[in-house]
Each structure stands twice: as structure tokens, then as C-alpha cells.
Amino acid sequence: MAPATVLRFMQKTAEDEALRQQLETLLGVGDGNISSEAELDADETEALKGERAPVVAAFATQNGFAFSAADLVTVVEAFQKHQFGELSDAEFAALVGVPTAGEAAALKATASPLKRLSRYLGETYLGIR
Numbered sequence: 624m625a626p627a628t629v630l631r632f633m634q635k636t637a638e639d640e641a642l643r644q645q646l647e648t649l650l651g652v653g654d655g656n657i658s659s660e661a662e663l664d665a666d667e668t669e670a671l672k673g674e675r676a677p678v679v680a681a682f683a684t685q686n687g688f689a690f691s692a693a694d695l696v697t698v699v700e701a702f703q704k705h706q707f708g709e710l711s712d713a714e715f716a717a718l719v720g721v722p723t724a725g726e727a728a729a730l731k732a733t734a735s736p737l738k739r740l741s742r743y744l745g746e747t748y749l750g751i752r
Contacts, residue, residue: 625694626720630744632688633657642686649682650675660706671699
């Protein structure tokens with residue numbers, strides 16, 4: 624469930640300006656919006672994969688998103704590999720714990736909060752409808 628928590632934190636940076644500004648300050652690069660592959664620039668990627676990862680993980684935990692620096696690095700690396708075409712949509716989905724298109728269709732019929740979260744993450748990060 625940690626990758627899902629990382630993804631929720633990343634998405635929150637698009638919605639919460641104060642959080643985004645604090646993250647920008649912590650990273651020292653970029654604009655703090657790390658909500659998607661398109662928003663995550665190369666400097667932010669390197670900062671999140673490097674020495675800033677533990678600081679960002681601690682910051683996220685203070686803001687209600689508990690995950691480790693290793694979880695953060697795993698998700699950021701998956702974004703980077705997916706963006707460069709090194710991971711297929713299905714491989715990316717499996718790595719970060721979001722459903723593939725077929726799984727998303729099956730999830731739409733359910734009302735479980737966990738399944739709704741999986742559907743949301745799949746739609747947000749993979750464009751699965």
C-alpha cells in the first residue's frame with residue numbers, strides 16, 4: 624500500500640498550493656508539483672531519487688502520508704521509466720500498484736473505498752477510464 628500512499632501524496636501537490644510550495648522549498652528545484660509524469664521534471668526526479676528522498680518522506684509523513692524514502696524512490700523511478708518507454712502501462716501499473724485497464728473496468732462496479740482509490744489512481748496516472 625506504500626506506493627499508493629506515495630501516489631496520493633504526489634497527487635496532493637497538484638491540489639494544495641501550500642504543500643506544493645513547501646515541497647518546492649525542500650527540493651530546492653522545480654515547482655513542487657510532482658503529481659504526474661508530465662509535472663515531474665528532470666531536476667525534481669533527481670532530487671526525489673537522491674539525498675532529498677528521506678527529507679521528502681519525513682515531510683510527507685508529517686502531512687499524513689506515511690511512506691519510506693525507498694517507497695518514494697521506487698515510485699519516482701517507475702514514473703521515469705514509464706515516461707522513457709522502459710515500462711509498459713501494465714508493468715508500470717503493477718509496480719506502483721494501480722489497476723490495468725481490465726482491472727479498472729472490474730473495479731468500477733464496486734463501492735469499496737480501497738477499490739475506488741485504486742480506480743482513481745489508475746485513471747489519474749494511466750488514463751484508464
